[in-house]
């Protein structure tokens with residue numbers, strides 16, 4: 001009980017710090033608190049430290065060369081300040097597997113939880129570092145060069161960043177939860193990476209994309225140049241958050257499948 005109260009205080013401090021440093025909006029801070037509490041109850045301080053490794057590395061990377069990325073933010077619907085939908089998309093699947101562990105404690109839920117964070121981390125690292133790639137990225141749909149920041153765009157740098165981002169979480173997972181064993185290191189890295197690849201594929205085929213009728217820019221924003229943009233591809237309800245929710249969930253389910261096989 002004392003432990004949970006102390007952890008709750010710790011979570012509140014982190015959330016306030018996130019809001020103060022503009023990494024989180026107010027709603028994002030509230031969502032991070034809820035996810036943090038669920039994870040703390042399920043996996044204690046070590047679960048929070050793993051979540052912290054994801055948030056800290058992602059926030060630092062989104063600051064890195066921020067001015068070069070401004071151009072890309074015109075295309076993506078949101079800036080670097082995370083709101084509740086973005087937090088729920090990134091942290092939701094991890095919270096789901098945490099709840100599974102609370103109701104039915106088993107090591108596999110912990111591995112699923114780690115895989116979720118590995119996928120979210122792979123995805124964030126890929127987009128934050130991928131946009132810094134020198135050349136234009138390729139669309140995995142048309143295999144043509146496209147604008148940076150377009151959903152479904154891939155570059156070598158971004159793909160490598162995804163792999164390293166997944167491995168980063170896997171290594172920290174093993175350091176924190178020694179009992180999961182070396183095999184989990186491979187399982188978490190692999191499923192985290194596959195999750196982020198799935199994210200790119202969903203992004204390319206299903207994620208909604210609009211085009212500005214005024215300046216012709218392709219964007220995820222429903223309004224640009226003060227006008228309603230025109231939908232040119234994807235499903236209206238599949239936005240960046242939907243895609244970001246599905247990829248960690250898939251990573252968690254994939255590692256669950258590997259475990260049972």
Ligand SMILES: [Zn+2]
Nearest residue numbers: 212215224225
């Ligand atoms: Zn425009």
